[in-house]
Amino acid sequence: MLDRLQYVKQRFDEISDLIIQPDVIADQKRYVQLNQEYKSLNALVQKREEYINLDSNIKEAQEIIADGSDAEMVEMAKMQLDEAKERLPQLEEEIKFMLIPKDPEDAKNVMVEIRAGTGGDEASIFAGDLYRMYTKYCEGRGWKCSVVDMSDGTSGGFKEVIFEVTGEDVYGALKYEAGVHRVQRVPQTETQGRVHTSAATVMVLPEAEEFDVQIDMNDVRVDFFCSSGPGGQSVNTTKSAVRLTHIPSGLVAQCQDQKSQHKNKDKALTVLRSRLYEQELAKKQEEDAKTRTSQVSSGDRSAKIRTYNYPQGRVTDHRIGVDVFDMDGVMSGKIHKFIDELQLVANTEKLKESEVY
Structure with a gap:
């Protein structure tokens, strides 16, 4: 367990140095990925500290009990040992689950x-x-x-x-x-x-993200139409709603919730990008x-x-x-x-x- 956690600590220290480097900050994709890994490893590093302290407390309590020269200290050490031994298996289970490789998609919106x-x-x-x-x-x-x-x-x-x-x-x-x-x-x-x-x-x-799926806007047909439903005076009077059709895949995405045509287009593009990304993920997960x-x-x-x-x-x-x-x-x-x-x-x-x- 400690060997695996030592590797985690080394990787955490390495990332801590990397994410402040100018070339890494300039590379958006790498910077985001490293920050996600940093956040994930940070929780494990804290568990590692707790594990080390718990292990140290157990050894210290065992030494005091073995010495036996101070009855009051021995009684306190026995209580400390019981608490630590009760917590240790719980902590080990928590660490085991945290050591499972995470799906990189899990952190996404x-x-x-x-x-x-x-x-x-x-x-x-x-x-x-x-x-x-x-x-x-x-x-x-x-x-x-x-x-x-x-x-x-x-x-x-x-x-x-x-x-x-x-x-x-x-x-x-x-x-x-x-x-x-x-x-x-x-x-x-x-x-x-x-x-x-x-x-x-x-x-x-x-x-x-944009770096997950690159969309050539030459492959996208953009249609503007009037919004429907609640939304004030602009509904059915201005063509603020946007429909995007990705010609190579046939996928369609639209947005009419925003008052601004520009904002609707951005949101529709986010939906289209997510659908294309999910399509690619589905291929990878087919087995x-x-x-x-x-x-x-x-x-x-x-x-x-x-x-x-x-x-x-x-x-x-x-x-x-x-x-x-x-x-x-x-x-x-x-x-x-x-x-x-x-x-x-x-x-x-x-x-x-x-x-x-």
């Missing part, structure tokens, strides 16, 4: 796309519920959400909503939300009290069946990752078999239990495959 699937108007209403659930969760994490594009449902909610989430290690948490979410409840429009099943699809795309099946792209209710059963007040995550009987809490953004469990399962699998044990 994301684009979240929610689309109504099976179920008509009720599916659109549920898509709106999911949007509010995620914005509440993100607020609790101190992350910032901003809408990029939306298409309102005819009876509320959204046919589609795309929003950006920025903060620390966003993709590492939200990537587990990608897939089909199913809801079972009595719709507001149902007069006979029958339970209906509807679905919405969630896609989570890591946001690509990994688990990763591919977690990124469900259809609105079919049978390909579900989670079910929200309102009559029973139960939310079930089918990948890990976890039930939470707190519908109001979950829909208010309390989805930590699902995400924490999914991260734990994923890290445990990585741990078994790695050389840490």
Whole structure:
């Protein structure tokens, strides 16, 4: 353990020197990558210090007990030894998980796309519920959400909503939300009290930096059109909304949430870049069946990752078999239990495959 942590300390010291070098600061891509690695290693270096102090305390306490000349000191040393021995295995487990190689995408911001699937108007209403659930969760994490594009449902909610989430290690948490979410409840429009099943699809795309994906604007068709929906006097009067079509791939991205045509174009370009980046990632991950099946792209209710059963007040995550009987809490953004469990399962699998044990 200490040998591995010594390597971490050496690498941390090396990066500490590198990130203040003018040539590194000038190289944006390298500077960002090194800063991310610095942040990750910094946490491990602090754990290393705790581990060294704990190991030292154990040896010191054992020496005092072995000497036995001062009864009061021996009693204190025994208490110190018990505390240290109780903490040591916990600390070792924490360090093992931290030593697992991180997915470089985990630190990225994301684009979240929610689309109504099976179920008509009720599916659109549920898509709106999911949007509010995620914005509440993100607020609790101190992350910032901003809408990029939306298409309102005819009876509320959204046919589609795309929003950006920025903060620390966003993709590492939200990537587990990608897939089909199913809801079972009595719709507001149902007069006979029958339970209906509807679905919405969630896609989570890591946001690509300019140096991740180079887009030749000669390959992009730019169309301007009038915004729709709420937005004040400029709606339907000025062509501030922007649609970008990437001709080689056929991918389309649009934004109409900003009043400025220029800002809408920038946001649409960010979405397009993220979709192209995710497309490239998908190719690399094709051999990994688990990763591919977690990124469900259809609105079919049978390909579900989670079910929200309102009559029973139960939310079930089918990948890990976890039930939470707190519908109001979950829909208010309390989805930590699902995400924490999914991260734990994923890290445990990585741990078994790695050389840490």
